[in-house]
Every structure is written in C-alpha cells, then in structure tokens.
Amino acid sequence: MNKTIYDAVKKIRQENIVSFHMPGHKYGRLPRKIEYQEFFSDIYEFDTTEIYGTDNLHNPKSIIKQSQINSRKVLFPESDNYDLIYLVNGSTCGIESSIFCSVKKGDKIILNRGCHQSVYNSCLVSDLKPIFVGENISKEGVFIGVEEREYIEAIENNKDASVVIITRPTYYGMVFDVENIIAKAHEYGMRVIVDEAHGAHFNLHDIFPKSSVYFGADFVIQSLHKTLPCFTQASVLLVNRDRINRSEMGKLSSSLNIFESSSPSYLLMSSIEICVEQTEKFGKKLMEDLLNNIYIFKRKVKNYKIFETSDPTKIFINTIDKGINGHDFAKLLRYKYNIQVEMSNYSGILMLCSICNVKKDFDLLYDAMNDIVEKNMFTLNSDDNYEYDGFFGYDEKVNYGGVEDKSVSDDGIKSLKKSKKIDLDFPSVIPDRRLSPRDAFDATKVSIDIEKSVGKVCGEFIIPYPPGVCIIAPGEIISEEIIDFIVKAREINMEINGMLSSDFSKIQIVDCD
Ligand SMILES: Cc1ncc(COP(=O)(O)O)c(C=O)c1O
Structure with missing residues (x-):
C-alpha cells in the first residue's frame, strides 16, 4: 500500500522544521532530550x-x-x-x-x-x-x-x-x-x-x-x-x-x-x-527561559507590529501593514526558511510558543523576518510581480494574495505580489433566531443563491477560519450584513467552514414551505 500519511509526516520530520505550532512538545524535543528513550x-x-x-x-x-x-x-x-x-x-x-x-x-x-x-x-x-x-x-x-x-x-x-x-x-x-x-x-x-x-x-x-x-x-x-x-x-x-x-x-x-x-x-x-x-521538574525554569527569549525577540523586532496578548507565549505578528498578507507570509516562512507558524489570517501570523522552544528558534525567526524585509518584499508595486529567486519552481495558478503556488500541499512558491489591505469587519450583531439549533438541524434544507437569502432561516454553520467565530448558525435569520461579509471573505479567499457550497455562492436554508 502507498502510505501517503506516513510518508508525508516522515518527510516533514526529516525537514526538521522549526515549530511554532501545536502540539506543544515540538516534535518530542524535551521528552527526547531528557529521558524516556524507552518510551x-x-x-x-x-x-x-x-x-x-x-x-x-x-x-x-x-x-x-x-x-x-x-x-x-x-x-x-x-x-x-x-x-x-x-x-x-x-x-x-x-x-x-x-x-x-x-x-x-x-x-x-x-x-x-x-x-x-x-x-x-x-x-x-x-x-x-x-x-x-x-x-x-x-x-x-x-x-x-x-x-x-x-x-x-x-x-x-x-x-x-x-x-x-x-x-x-x-x-x-x-x-x-x-x-x-x-x-x-x-x-x-x-x-x-x-x-x-x-x-x-x-x-x-x-x-x-x-x-x-x-x-x-x-x-x-x-x-x-x-x-x-x-x-x-x-x-x-x-x-x-x-x-x-x-x-x-x-x-x-x-x-x-x-x-x-x-x-x-x-x-x-x-x-x-x-x-x-517534566513540568514539575523543569517547567518553571524552562518557562522563565522561554519568556526571556520571547522578550528579547519582541524587543529586537523593529519592522513589524506585534499584537500585545495577555499570554506572551502567543505572538501575533501583523504582516499586512507591510504589504504581505499573513497566508503568503506563512508560506514564505515555511518554504523558504523552514519555520512553521500555528495559524495565519489575512492580516498576519500567529506563533504558538511552548517550553520546548529554544533561543535558536527565535533567532531563526528573527533572521527570516529580517531577510524578508531586506529582500525588499514589502515595497513592491501592487501591479508588479516580484520574481523571488525562483526558489520553488512552479508557476501555475495564482492564489488569493500574491504568492503563486501549485496547490496547498505543493511548496511551489515562485513569485510574490503585494497584497492589498482590506478592511473586513466581522458582523457585529448576533442574528435573530427563528428555530432552535436542533430543530434547524433536523429540518429539510434547500440550497439557494446567497444574494437571495436575506431574511431566510439559515440551515448551516458558517464559520470563517480563522478566527473560527460562527457568523451564523442553523436556525438564525440571514441578514444583509452577513451576506456582505461572505462575499468579501470570498474575494480574499478566506477559508469558511460549514458551507456546503465550495465556492460560497450558495447557502443552505431551512425549507419553511
Ligand atoms: C477554544 C478551544 N476550545 C476547545 C478546543 C478543542 O480542543 P481539543 O483539540 O483538545 O479537543 C479547541 C481546539 O482547537 C479550541 O480552540
């Protein structure tokens, strides 16, 4: 049998990527280093x-x-x-x-x-x-x-x-x-x-x-x-x-x-x-080191805006203000610098750090972020394609922002375009509810064009990811604000979970007739 999962995970493992993502063990770094070899x-x-x-x-x-x-x-x-x-x-x-x-x-x-x-x-x-x-x-x-x-x-x-x-x-x-x-x-x-x-x-x-x-x-x-x-x-x-x-x-x-x-x-x-x-033996000391590394990293970073979080181990870096959307930035980090972020959205990237991250991880991240600035990627003309070293040799379809890639699984980045800044406000009003989530779940659904759905009872969850907030749930009334949001989210290729229609042109509503 062709072991597609095993082979893919093994390949990632051999690449030795720097992990700023879950799980917190960062590829077993701490347990492997300390003891438990038998495990x-x-x-x-x-x-x-x-x-x-x-x-x-x-x-x-x-x-x-x-x-x-x-x-x-x-x-x-x-x-x-x-x-x-x-x-x-x-x-x-x-x-x-x-x-x-x-x-x-x-x-x-x-x-x-x-x-x-x-x-x-x-x-x-x-x-x-x-x-x-x-x-x-x-x-x-x-x-x-x-x-x-x-x-x-x-x-x-x-x-x-x-x-x-x-x-x-x-x-x-x-x-x-x-x-x-x-x-x-x-x-x-x-x-x-x-x-x-x-x-x-x-x-x-x-x-x-x-x-x-x-x-x-x-x-x-x-x-x-x-x-x-x-x-x-x-x-x-x-x-x-x-x-x-x-x-x-x-x-x-x-x-x-x-x-x-x-x-x-x-x-x-x-x-x-x-x-x-491990937490009992080394947790406090390692956390002290981690917080120190994060503090030094944040202080050194001059060219990017970092969002102040209550938990310093979560680092959200704004990239869109510099002209690259977060998704493209995340791909650059991964395929050019071997650094994997936890999550990206259009505005930036989220790094999840744990006691298993070491100083070298932050140095590599800092160097990569600097290199991107030095290669002048943030001052591109929005109409120009920046031929970036040709570091990955694919040139097929253009993806949402500026990085061209062959597919999500292919690391085929060839050129970079400046991303436009887009204001995408989340719908501020929680929609009115007509049916309980369960009644809506059990009801018969029909699929209609989203433009025609205002005032209808929604039949599916619509959860833009990230951030993963449900903008409308089954049983709630669809408003114009929600449709406007979906249309705009579609334009920037935002991932939307829950919608049956893969191009987000249709919406499932509860068949009330
Ligand atoms: C806020 C929140 N709660 C709960 C969960 C579920 O956690 P688990 O993956 O451990 O089931 C998640 C998962 O991402 C989450 O983000």
Missing part, C-alpha cells in the same frame, strides 16, 4: 488496554486513579477541592460531557459567540436554547474575548439558564476577568464551565493570568497537548468537588462514557504522566 523506542510496548495490571479510565480504581491525583497535586497544588480527570479525546469530549451532565433537554445555555464547535454541538445534542454573548475581535482578526459586563447582563436577563460557558483564554491568548461572572452565575444556581483549552501552561509563571480553577469554576477543561509537551488529544478536566456532589459526579462519568472512547490509549495517558513530570 520512544518501544512505543508499541506502551500501547495496551484494560488487562491485569492496568486500570479502566471510565472507572479508575488503581494506577489511573492514583496518577490523576498525582497530576492534580503537581498542576494545581493549591486546589485540593478539585478532582482531575484524564481525557484521551481532547478538550472536545470534556466540554461536551460537562455540558451534557449539567443540562436537561431544552435548557437555556449562556455562551460566547466565539466558543468552540463542541459547545455548538452540545446545543444540538441536548436541544439547548443558546443565549449568545458577543465577541470582541480586533481589526487584525485577533479574538479579544468577551466583556465581563455583557456576561453579567446575559445572566441577569436569563436567570433560568442552567449553564454558563466561558472561553478563556482565547486561541490568540487574550483573557478577561471571570471572578464576577462566576460569582453571578453561582448566585442563580448556574453551572460555570470554562474552556481553558489554550491555558494549560498558566501555572508555570506568575506573569500568566490565573486559571479559572482559582475562581471556583465548576468545570475547567485544558488541552495539555496544545501548550505543554504532550501527545495530541491529551487533555484534563477539573471538577470542583465543592459544587459537584457524588451523584452529579456519577452523571459526569456517564456523560464521559458517551462522548469519550471506550478504548482509552495508554500511550496518551503515559504521555500525560511524562508531561506532568
């Missing part, structure tokens, strides 16, 4: 199941139970009122399970508009009535988060809601105060679930905002794999025992049985233990 060389031997001598994640009694207790003590030493549960299907299954065990069918749920897809999916599964709180997004497309005041208002106006979902930090590393939101929600007996998928490293330094565990959230979910050295999907769920009683714990456990694999991976669980041990 790497005997990976199959660590892949086992529920046999004599192991344990059952869904009903842990021995080694998993003890390991979870040990990890809680290391990661959250002051929070012994919380139980820590390992998750082997990412924060996704932790979010879905904690919502499912906290609601009854048809309940109201208060959630931020930019929440993860798993929260929307929970609305579908339990036929929930979503009350959205608007998202602040900078003009570069960076998620700022939600105003505390808006959450409090949503809670005051919907005292019968059963759950409040908070996404903090945002993917871009921004936070906002949660203490008052949590206290207000608790005042009315609501559960508070905090999606902290991007904040698993917050305990490693005082410079970071505090985890919501310190403010008494009912459930907090963290993806260890995103920002710590851990295998992809390895995550944890923290449960506040002061608020979740034993019978509710039983309901949580049943919910995890629904949303999580019944075959928990010992590779993932071992990777969590290795990660926690």
Whole structure:
C-alpha cells in the first residue's frame, strides 16, 4: 500500500522544521532530550488496554486513579477541592460531557459567540436554547474575548439558564476577568464551565493570568497537548468537588462514557504522566527561559507590529501593514526558511510558543523576518510581480494574495505580489433566531443563491477560519450584513467552514414551505 500519511509526516520530520505550532512538545524535543528513550523506542510496548495490571479510565480504581491525583497535586497544588480527570479525546469530549451532565433537554445555555464547535454541538445534542454573548475581535482578526459586563447582563436577563460557558483564554491568548461572572452565575444556581483549552501552561509563571480553577469554576477543561509537551488529544478536566456532589459526579462519568472512547490509549495517558513530570521538574525554569527569549525577540523586532496578548507565549505578528498578507507570509516562512507558524489570517501570523522552544528558534525567526524585509518584499508595486529567486519552481495558478503556488500541499512558491489591505469587519450583531439549533438541524434544507437569502432561516454553520467565530448558525435569520461579509471573505479567499457550497455562492436554508 502507498502510505501517503506516513510518508508525508516522515518527510516533514526529516525537514526538521522549526515549530511554532501545536502540539506543544515540538516534535518530542524535551521528552527526547531528557529521558524516556524507552518510551520512544518501544512505543508499541506502551500501547495496551484494560488487562491485569492496568486500570479502566471510565472507572479508575488503581494506577489511573492514583496518577490523576498525582497530576492534580503537581498542576494545581493549591486546589485540593478539585478532582482531575484524564481525557484521551481532547478538550472536545470534556466540554461536551460537562455540558451534557449539567443540562436537561431544552435548557437555556449562556455562551460566547466565539466558543468552540463542541459547545455548538452540545446545543444540538441536548436541544439547548443558546443565549449568545458577543465577541470582541480586533481589526487584525485577533479574538479579544468577551466583556465581563455583557456576561453579567446575559445572566441577569436569563436567570433560568442552567449553564454558563466561558472561553478563556482565547486561541490568540487574550483573557478577561471571570471572578464576577462566576460569582453571578453561582448566585442563580448556574453551572460555570470554562474552556481553558489554550491555558494549560498558566501555572508555570506568575506573569500568566490565573486559571479559572482559582475562581471556583465548576468545570475547567485544558488541552495539555496544545501548550505543554504532550501527545495530541491529551487533555484534563477539573471538577470542583465543592459544587459537584457524588451523584452529579456519577452523571459526569456517564456523560464521559458517551462522548469519550471506550478504548482509552495508554500511550496518551503515559504521555500525560511524562508531561506532568517534566513540568514539575523543569517547567518553571524552562518557562522563565522561554519568556526571556520571547522578550528579547519582541524587543529586537523593529519592522513589524506585534499584537500585545495577555499570554506572551502567543505572538501575533501583523504582516499586512507591510504589504504581505499573513497566508503568503506563512508560506514564505515555511518554504523558504523552514519555520512553521500555528495559524495565519489575512492580516498576519500567529506563533504558538511552548517550553520546548529554544533561543535558536527565535533567532531563526528573527533572521527570516529580517531577510524578508531586506529582500525588499514589502515595497513592491501592487501591479508588479516580484520574481523571488525562483526558489520553488512552479508557476501555475495564482492564489488569493500574491504568492503563486501549485496547490496547498505543493511548496511551489515562485513569485510574490503585494497584497492589498482590506478592511473586513466581522458582523457585529448576533442574528435573530427563528428555530432552535436542533430543530434547524433536523429540518429539510434547500440550497439557494446567497444574494437571495436575506431574511431566510439559515440551515448551516458558517464559520470563517480563522478566527473560527460562527457568523451564523442553523436556525438564525440571514441578514444583509452577513451576506456582505461572505462575499468579501470570498474575494480574499478566506477559508469558511460549514458551507456546503465550495465556492460560497450558495447557502443552505431551512425549507419553511
Ligand atoms: C477554544 C478551544 N476550545 C476547545 C478546543 C478543542 O480542543 P481539543 O483539540 O483538545 O479537543 C479547541 C481546539 O482547537 C479550541 O480552540
């Protein structure tokens, strides 16, 4: 068999790319360097199941139970009122399970508009009535988060809601105060679930905002794999025992049985233990070094605007002000300089740094960014094609911005054009809702031209990525503002998830006839 996946991943591995992307282990740099060679060389031997001598994640009694207790003590030493549960299907299954065990069918749920897809999916599964709180997004497309005041208002106006979902930090590393939101929600007996998928490293330094565990959230979910050295999907769920009683714990456990694999991976669980041990032994020192490297890098960078994030390990660099859109810039970095970013949008690039990044990574990034400036790529005429060394030899179709490439998988960059600056404001108003997400999901859909869809009930999710905020969800009324946004997004070849029509010319609506 032609091993397309294996071969592609092996090729990337051999290229030895500099990783500013997830997972946080950066190709196993730290675990490989320090110890655990046997884990790497005997990976199959660590892949086992529920046999004599192991344990059952869904009903842990021995080694998993003890390991979870040990990890809680290391990661959250002051929070012994919380139980820590390992998750082997990412924060996704932790979010879905904690919502499912906290609601009854048809309940109201208060959630931020930019929440993860798993929260929307929970609305579908339990036929929930979503009350959205608007998202602040900078003009570069960076998620700022939600105003505390808006959450409090949503809670005051919907005292019968059963759950409040908070996404903090945002993917871009921004936070906002949660203490008052949590206290207000608790005042009315609501559960508070905090999606902290991007904040698993917050305990490693005082410079970071505090985890919501310190403010008494009912459930907090963290993806260890995103920002710590851990295998992809390895995550944890923290449960506040002061608020979740034993019978509710039983309901949580049943919910995890629904949303999580019944075959928990010992590779993932071992990777969590290795990660926690490394964090305990070296985490604080390595984080200090990382923050120092980031500080020096930011101070040295003169030619680019860097967005100030609450979490300094997320670095958003504005490239469009210099004339290159973020997507083209990301390709240049990868195919010319062997540096892979976490994410690009039209305005710039997002770098995700972890304790596994070393000074050399930042030096290489700095040199690459300087080289791009020195090669004068930012002063190009918008009409001119800049023949850039011909460093990749393809010349087929012109992609959205200025870098010509053969396809996404081909590293065929040949020439560079200046990108125009485009103002693309996110629709500011959350659309009115006609049907619940579940009713809209179940309804018959028809596909119509988007230009003719204003006033109709939307039948699909429309999620421009990045930033990944849903601009309209099934059951909501399509407005002119939303159509204008989609048309403009199409012009700059923005990726839009959820739409059936691949060229975004048609939209699925609920057939109300
Ligand atoms: C804000 C947020 N929450 C939750 C998730 C899901 O995390 P996981 O990949 O661990 O399932 C993501 C994934 O990207 C995310 O960005």
